[in-house]
Amino acid sequence: MLSNSPPLTGPLAEREARKPTIWETLTSERYFRWTLLIPLLVLLAIFMLYPLIYSIYFSFHDWGMQGDPTFTGLHNYRQLVFDENFLMAFRRTLEVLVICIVVELGVGLGLALLWNRDFRGQNVVRGLSLLPLLVAPLILSLLWNFILDFNFGALNHVLQAIGLPKLNLWKPSIALFTICGMTIWQWLPFSTFVLLAGLKSLPRDVFEAARVDGASRWYTFRRLTLPMLTPLIMIIVVLRSMWLIRLFDPLFGTTRGGVNTELLDWITYRTSFVMFDIGYGSAMAIVSWAVTMALCLVMFRQLMKQMAPRT
């Protein structure tokens, strides 16, 4: 067919004959996706990959910011395995992760179900409940410190005013739960609104059919609502896991890692930027990163399975 086509003439023939310009190459169908992707990849390489590789490098060295780093092999990692403080921080981080995600999902789903119905003042309630998400976490932690202070905090003033005893929410036995409470309070709107958006987008006909078939509310929730929300739940779990492993701000304004609240990110920060033990701090950061990656990878695969079209 092509051999029968008349030969090109004029500007089109000229264009065919010369080499394409850079712009034409970049915007061609073949390369356009790379044109869009490369700036992002370069930025990621500079701001993510380079620091990551540098951290991995330092994690095999001993360096206190003076002189040249000394290669120590796996020493920092071996030390981590026996570092009681690190292991405790790791355990506490997992506790916070589980508590926060369970509560945020449970209460968030409850609120989302509640708010999925129309009620008077719904927009005001929904708007106000978003507020905690809009405040910087560090500011919130300072505010909570003022509210929860044993002697001068607003909470105890209120409790005393109504004749109740003061509460010490910074006791070592419960301080970690207080940190969880602060975190949940701030991030609850996130899971609530994601789930609410999910509920709003569920197909009505399926629920109508279930109602006509006489399915109970509980049955409908268990067999229809929940499975349909699972991909969103997985997204919340993945994102919140990543964020919670790096939880830092609530500690900065309150306990600063004291009273049994030192978490993974705090001990990493303290080692790297307070004691400037860069090698050991880097090893901590790498372990924290690896754990996050592993957790998220497992959950991401689950998410993909959930989202895959069913035959």
Next chain:
Amino acid sequence: MKLRSIHAMWGLLLMLGFASRTYAQSNFSLNDVPELKNKRAIHLILETGEAHGKAIPVIEAFTKKTGVPVQVERVASSGVYGKENVELMAGTGHYDVVYVETSWTTEWSDYLFKLKDLANKVDPGKYASLEKDMANMSPSILATGQAYGNQMVLPFYTFDMTMWVRQDVFDDPTEKANFKAKYGYELAAAKTWDQLHDQAAFFTRKKGEMLKGQPLDHDLFGLSMQAGAYQDNDETTARLWSMDADWVTVQKDSSGKITKFVITKKDKEALKAALTEYKGDLQWDSPGALTANFDFVVAQIGNGNAIIAPTIWANCTTWADGILKEKVPGGKIGAYPTPGGHPYTGAWSYGVAKSTKNPEAAYWLVRYLTSYEAGVRMFKEAGLIPGRIDVMETVAKDGPEYPLGMLAKYHINIWKATGANIPNYYYYNTKAGGKVYDNQIYVLAPALTGQKTVDEVVEDLTKQTIDLQNKFDKTASCVEEK
């Protein structure tokens, strides 16, 4: 006779004139700063807070006189080490004038000018001029700003500890009589930890009980301490030093060179005793003490919630007094040495970075910020206590008797009493000071909260101190005495 009287009067006037001239010359002022050719801006850190803000006009006066712009960065004290450490190690020259907590002086000594060398280079009066001014500073505070015998920094204000007592309560006849009846000795500021325990127990009272003949409308605590993971180590230091022990014993040869850092058996036993006592003392403090910093103690004393703060920064006194005057009419604070008589000490100081592009201006700014003129101003206006004897003497003589006069007298006396010990304390001899200091804060906290036993914490700290010391200070090895 008349002529002789006139001669005598002239003689007297001349002498007075000479005397005042000598006094004026001994006080370095802005007029002594020579013309500076290098007008390149210099950069320094000034702590956040209203009190520290009073230094801004002092800095502006320097700029007005010299034409050298000064860029001031306001940073909370807890953030200073991290920010400056990075810039100093990287040699960026970002901070021309370096704000130094004196326990970091030795650690940063490789990155700071020796002031003697710098004075000889940029001061027309050479080192003699600086030395003359330093003669008016507290020798013990100056010693905290030295590294291996070299003066590296000059004190901007000291954070000497003191013990506050509610003086109005201690002077109350009913309280005095009741205390004597119960314990068999007079109620007076505690000189020993045992006396402190008696007083702490005596003053810990429930709402409705009496204080100074009046029923309390809130619970009262005998003590207020800053036992959070922030300054628990400083409170422990005061206890350790009072037992004639230290975190680490510095061994020196006859020439004064450090030969070894040793955590002696005595140091460890003293630390166990100090922590046990500290933990025990918390029974007379508010439960909030476990997350408390100095501001909490200020609030507790200021609001009349506690009677004694055994280990608190003297430079917070005017702050606490301001609150107390408002909240407790007739309330008054007394400042005394911490029990055992060896309060934690040191100073927030200024030195000159080797990497500065304008060492001359940086030197003169350090001189001015730490001068008599600036010191009087900071003390009177901000309550920050300069490490200068001349300022203390002036305020003790001419200033208000309370609280500034009281603080001035306290400092003159405590500097005399503790000066000899300072040069040998571990903090002022180690290059790992910043790291060990911060690590102590976190390692000690579990002993106070009960998460770990005192013995476990002492073992943890011993191991970690040896690791850090050997890692960050190669001048001499650190070992544990077996």
